Amino acid sequence: MTAFDEAALDAAYRKALAAEKAGRAEAAATGYRACLEIDPEDHVGARLRLAALGLGEAPASAGDAYVTTLFDQQADAFEDILVRQLGYGVPGLAAEALSRLGFEHFDRGLDLGCGTGLVGAALDGRVDEMLGVDLSENMVEIAFDGGAYDHLYIGEALEFLEEFEEVEPFDLILAADVLPYLGDLSPLLARVAGRLAPEGLFVASTETFGEGASNGAGGESGFAVGRDHRFHHGEDYVRAALEAAEFTILAFEPITVRMQEGRPAPGHLFVARRGG
Ligand SMILES: C[S@@+](CC[C@H](N)C(=O)[O-])C[C@H]1O[C@@H](n2cnc3c(N)ncnc32)[C@H](O)[C@@H]1O
CATH class of the missing domain: 3.40.50.150 (Vaccinia Virus protein VP39)
Incomplete structure (x- = not known):
């Protein structure tokens, strides 16, 4: 895994999510792009979120880093x-x-x-x-x-x-x-x-x-x-x-x-x- 600044990613992601929840799609997109600058491997799924907003191209897949993070977190509660x-x-x-x-x-x-x-x-x-x-x-x-x-x-x-x-x-x-x-x-x-x-x-x-x-x-x-x-x-x-x-x-x-x-x-x- 490439090293990235986790605190900076967390802050950028929270800001983007808050903008998305408030219906400010362009601000959210700016936030998700900032997440990708910090973490190009995309552990938070910023590419998917941009595509879901209609403000970014659909990626080829959900991405290994995002899927791994998501399901490692969900594993115990999954079933x-x-x-x-x-x-x-x-x-x-x-x-x-x-x-x-x-x-x-x-x-x-x-x-x-x-x-x-x-x-x-x-x-x-x-x-x-x-x-x-x-x-x-x-x-x-x-x-x-x-x-x-x-x-x-x-x-x-x-x-x-x-x-x-x-x-x-x-x-x-x-x-x-x-x-x-x-x-x-x-x-x-x-x-x-x-x-x-x-x-x-x-x-x-x-x-x-x-x-x-x-x-x-x-x-x-x-x-x-x-x-x-x-x-x-x-x-x-x-x-x-x-x-x-x-x-x-x-x-x-x-x-x-x-x-x-x-x-x-x-x-x-x-x-x-x-x-x-
Ligand atoms: C919703 S779960 C379904 C798990 C299982 N097939 C079932 O039916 O219970 C999706 C699973 O696919 C895995 N997964 C998603 N994309 C993958 C990929 N490209 N390669 C390998 N595993 C992947 C995830 O890690 C997760 O465990």
């Missing part, structure tokens, strides 16, 4: 808040979708952004060898304690797909509630396809454009950073990206990802097979 309070159930929905399609057993699975291990738990007993990777060490520690993975790695998903030294392919790759931290899905899909066995499956969820969630920048058919600072992907965009990466879509279902400010956060769950 209580997300699952028990907000009704998050994507791992179970992914497991059910696979069963509905008749896929009960897998030789080798990879869970991208495995977090605390909810996907591993939902698929427990159905995958002979299960690997997980996540940027957040604190999340991975909880997954480790859960015991549903054979191997866990701390790292960025796309880098892992590119650099993992084992060449044996996977017949199942999953990403549950991880695509909202990635913008353009094409680089991810190309790497996933490269790691899947022929006819291997990719199962993932997205968030889409719910009422009030998006700043509208991406339109229904693209992707954009929403007001919640996550990427929202339109159905047409995801379908086209999967087809361009030579996946066959076996299922593409509307889901509620979780509750968000008292309303269901809409998304999609898809199961796609490598190859035509």
Whole structure:
């Protein structure tokens, strides 16, 4: 990690947030740009906030420093808040979708952004060898304690797909509630396809454009950073990206990802097979 002045970042970030809360978007944007001057790695997610305000270009992803900071902080409370309070159930929905399609057993699975291990738990007993990777060490520690993975790695998903030294392919790759931290899905899909066995499956969820969630920048058919600072992907965009990466879509279902400010956060769950 590059050293930066934490006190200066904290002060600039608080000032920017206060301006944003007061509805002074230009002043907030100036503040977020100041955060980036102090900390170009962007631990506070200033680039996402600028994009959500419509005053900065959407970054390629939420950024490793921001994701790591966010989930390292949230790890201990993650399951209580997300699952028990907000009704998050994507791992179970992914497991059910696979069963509905008749896929009960897998030789080798990879869970991208495995977090605390909810996907591993939902698929427990159905995958002979299960690997997980996540940027957040604190999340991975909880997954480790859960015991549903054979191997866990701390790292960025796309880098892992590119650099993992084992060449044996996977017949199942999953990403549950991880695509909202990635913008353009094409680089991810190309790497996933490269790691899947022929006819291997990719199962993932997205968030889409719910009422009030998006700043509208991406339109229904693209992707954009929403007001919640996550990427929202339109159905047409995801379908086209999967087809361009030579996946066959076996299922593409509307889901509620979780509750968000008292309303269901809409998304999609898809199961796609490598190859035509
Ligand atoms: C909302 S949590 C979901 C965790 C888990 N998949 C589940 O369904 O419970 C998102 C997780 O993705 C991880 N993540 C986000 N972007 C990532 C990336 N580019 N590479 C690796 N992990 C990432 C975060 O650290 C976090 O643990």
